Amino acid sequence: MAEPEKQKIRRLSSTIDKFFLKADTSEEQHICMAELLLTYHGVKHHHSYHSQDCGNKLYPSIFTDSKIASKIHCGRRKAEALIETVLAPHSLKLAVQDIGSTSFSIVTGASNKGNTKLFPVAVRYFNKDKGSCTCIIDFFEDANETSEAIANNLQSCLQNASLIHNKIVAYGADNVAVNFGKHKSVLVHLKRMLDLPNLVPGYCSAHIVHNTVKHGLKMLSYDVENLVIKVFSEFSSCAKNISELKEFLDFMEREYSEILCHVPTHFLTLFTAVDRLLKNWPALKSYFVSKGEETVSCAIWAFLSEQEVAVSNDDIITLPELYIYFVHNIMSHFNNTIKVLESDYIQVTELYAIFSKLRREIQIRQEQGFYGYKVTQFLKKLPPNEQNKFVGDAQRVYTRMLQYLEKWFDFSENSFYMLCAPLNLDGPLELDKLCALTTNLDIQVDGDELFTEMCTLNDVLPTLKSLTNDPELTLCQEQQERHHRINVSEVWVEFFKHWEAPNLLKIVQHVLAIPPSNAFVERVFSVMKNLWTDERNRLQVDLVKAELFMHFNYKMTCAEFAGFLKTEAAKELVVAARKEQKYKSDEGMIENVEENPQQEDPEQVETHVTLLERSEAIVSWSPEHGKASEYQHQPERQQGTQSGKNVGKSIQCEGGLKNLSKNMMHQGLSKGEGKNTCTECGKSFSRSLHLIIHRRTHTGQRPLKCLQCGKSFIDNPTLKVHQRIHMGEKPYKCPDCGKSFSERPHLIGHQKIHTEAKTFICSQCGETLCNWSTFLRHERIHTGERSKPYNCLECGENFRDRSGLSRHQRIHTGEKPYNCLDCGESFSRRSNLTRHQKVHTGERPYKCLKCGKSFSRRSTRSRHLRTHWGESE
Template identity: 35%
Template sequence: MWLVRVVEVTAAELTQVYHTIKHNISFISADCGHKLNQKILHDSKIVKKMSVGRTKAEAMAKDVLAPKAVADVVDVLKSDKPLPFSIQIDASNKGNRKMFPLAVQYFRPEMGICNKMLDFGENADESAAGIIGFIEQSLDKFGLSLSQVTAYSADNTNVNYGIHNSVFTNLKKKQKDLLQGNCHAHIVHNTVKHALDQLTVDVENVVLKVYGHFSTSAKRRESLKDFCQFCDVEFHEILRHVSTRWLSLNPAISRLLQTWTALRSYFISLGEECPRQIRSLLKLSEASTEEDPDDVEVYLLFCNNILSLFEEVVKKLESDSTTCVEIYSIMSTFKQKLTQRRDDQFYGYLTKVKLQNILPHEADRARADFTAFFNTAISYIEKCDTERITSKLNLIQNVNMDDLYDECTTSNTILKRLKDNAEDEWKSKDVAASINWLCGKNLLTNKWSDSRNRSELLITLNFKQACSEFYSSCLKDKQLLLQEVHLQKKVDLTCSSTAHL
């Protein structure tokens, strides 16, 4: 009975730490909540024996749960028949430190596509040789072979995919069957950057300069609030746009449009004191009035309308469940929508209305700019698709097409039977492995800060169970419980030594 109670307490402590990390709770807050539960649930023998202070919780995360999170993934990849997997890497700055998370993706019939993190290390060398060295060192550390790697996915930068000396080209020399898994969200982002260059109004710079004007002065912000009240417009904070963030531009434009009447009146009222760059961007002169035609708003409305389409595509591409066979459909549909809007000269309903309120020659120039935007975007996407198809043709040369036909026939038969007869949970599984998943930088930022260590990032990404499910699995995992017991002894010895001092 005593042994059973120890097991339950140990499993409960591990689950408490897991719950804390899973739901982004600080260790101090979790410890306080646990002490409160001990007061409330005074009749619980398990809760009364639990002890999960900050020091112990951090040690459990680093020395027990994080190694377990990685070991489970390695065990799957190193099974009796080594499992093929793709690797994804994406450098991230943390102050003056360069962090490299190494993610893996593989497919299991009972679980579908699995996205896990294998390693998370610091590497100041951002060259192709430095990145390859980090990848090989990580794989060797876990006893994995580069021959198991089927694809390499990363940002579309020269260091990753350059023609002569890049991570991909050098890895392919060592693993000749390696596939290139480009980040299509990056392609969409680059498409926007190239297409915006065709517009007479520098919309991105308008957003940056207006935000910069108000972000440095509380007095200017209060003046804008007064103008919003005078113009009978609800005040909204100006949003910041970060040029390297794919989805930050359109929300910033939307926020400008919500207060545009007041914003324009504010800058007109400044007269000669209006910053010269903002005056040029907004096409204001010393004689400008609120009644003058405003073609800058037309461009903002157009961008607000069309960027919604780009946002929709990026969100689909960033989904963990998106597979390589779906990427072609997503990009093809995206290009069709752009082509249809160009051919129909559809720039958004509000844009159409505002075009009628500006000078005819300005309206004609705006329409020409919008058409150039569509042409540039479509051409850029077609260029990237052509390069991708060409690289795949080189792969086909090494494939026995007769054998491939037999495999496809067999696969189609199995898929049909699964679809017709399998349980509901099977119908929701992806049965094609994706090679285009990248570890999100937002997760990296939230889970690795001064108060959060890299162990928690591994735990968050690799464990998918609900907290109650995790507790049940802990009770059955003798090795994990044993590690926690040994850790408890170390913590007790440390605390005892500190107390003597």
């Protein structure tokens, strides 16, 4: 062979080597791991494939000295293949291995996506090393909603996941007849199909509470729920009405708050909707009264018929208004209970105590005639006939609530929930109660060994509780929202770490596997909704299923997953990803040219190099036809508006580019839902301005500065509120005592003194308090508990609240979440970042009035002033 020809072949070979990797090389493995990690990161943070593909093309430009970055080619098709055929099956395999031969429950629900009925299938179990766990084993689509069809599908799901049928202890779902009916429900079919006569029904406890208050409020003469819906419809689609409402609010010197929608089938919307209604109520009254009875809905006017005289007087509350305040008060109480029942830490062992507490509080309200502090105060000012009408309605509400609660929750001493309660470890275990529980659930244990294990647990129980966080705290508001209450599964994990107790373990695994609510499936639906946003509407059911598997079955952060890929345990995952060679298309299977270089002639290398440099979302190449067909370069939501079409198919747009731009504008502006999404946390906003302001919470940027003191703020409204401090303005006045405040939140917090019911009674001294946090602080007076209950495990320092402890722990962890955008320096506190940024801006807002010299810090100016006063340092 001639020398020139050899040189030409070498040049072509080097070009090929740049894009095509040799099999089983270290470089190939690193590239494969990088692509897996990028795909995992995109799924965990709900990134669109369009955004990921764009990022992949930027890496060679950003990391110019990296051979790995230049060879990452993970477009949409490859990412989908990695998700569907590699990562999702691997996540399911990990979940099934973790379940093993442990007892578990199967939990499901149904949700509509357009004309598609979707059923996620979850599994709940107790792992002695991790505590209570939940994962997804399937996600199927079925238009047939009969109980028998659902049961057959669930049986198939269990078989496909290779789970042991006789280890199922409960079936959890919504409390509808198709799931828990007496004769032909899903539960009945599962018992028969799987031969499990003792299968426990996992009722959704949150649904019971929700329906309790819903049925009770039907006894009111004034339909507050209908009022909320009608008021929302008045402003939901009419900008003119909103503008008029804002004028009334400006006149009354009140801030506008968006009217919230109430969805009758949802757990928590009624309280939030009524709460927002009351915040705007004075302006809403004026608005509707000004429109007149002829143009206002009858449902709304029923609450305003007596308002034409009292509309401007805040000291008068009419009879219809009392009903609104009553609903707000009772819904606040039920809302807190539902939050507890929907939290991650709740167990079936706690349900009896929670429902008993709820029932007792309703009974006390009924016996003492309490309807909320504000309602009770203004009720006395009404005529006797109106007082009697309201009291009669409210008493009927309490009666119906109690009747519904007692109908759907078993309060008897031999109930299943009462039998499970001892495992919550509120006190020492008793053998008789354990034996009654094992008999009821048909759990086979050795009685003698169980007694020994029980004695061991009772001896170490105080020590176990001391290892958890504040085990004696009750359900305070902050803990309900942040889920910082004691997790009984963690106590059991701590016990099983140090002591062998096979009989107790068998009982705990059986009981803690029973779902206390259907909250996990509701969260699956929330994540599913995020996946099907406008930007990502090309996702098919199989791909959504795969992403849900990854989201819920992988418990690792992106950084932890990067470390996992380097371990021996991830070897099979990397091998599976490296062998993936084909991607889906409407026209069959498209070969991955990256991993099949031997099929190409040297003359075609240059063409393929060009193709590889282009995005897979732009070019679809078919070896059968030997040509590339251009894919319209559109946002993902335009490429797949028809859900039936697959990914690889080219989409032609009518009318060329002119029509395409119109389509883009039309689809991009419709409703604005999901249009502006934060890439950090996945939160969506209706306006791009709101997204820009939200992003500052991640970057630490605070561009607006106060000229008086130099303090920085994230947006203009916050700056304006702050400036009132310098001007001495206090526009928010308490109508009850006349005290003024510079900010509305301060006024709202103050008004709780007047409006909230003092329902928390100290058992030691009898003092009544208006909220849980105040009640808990008061109890520490009697118990001798330290006023700073949050303890740092590293150094032992105590803190008054959890946020203070979190800030302190950054000293030990070295975490510095606030980054300077100018130089990249990081800080553990936002205030330190703000102070540092003055180095770049040159800002010196603190001026000496004596000599005119300026300083960047207030403390520096204070030291300087002492030189004028003649004081020593």
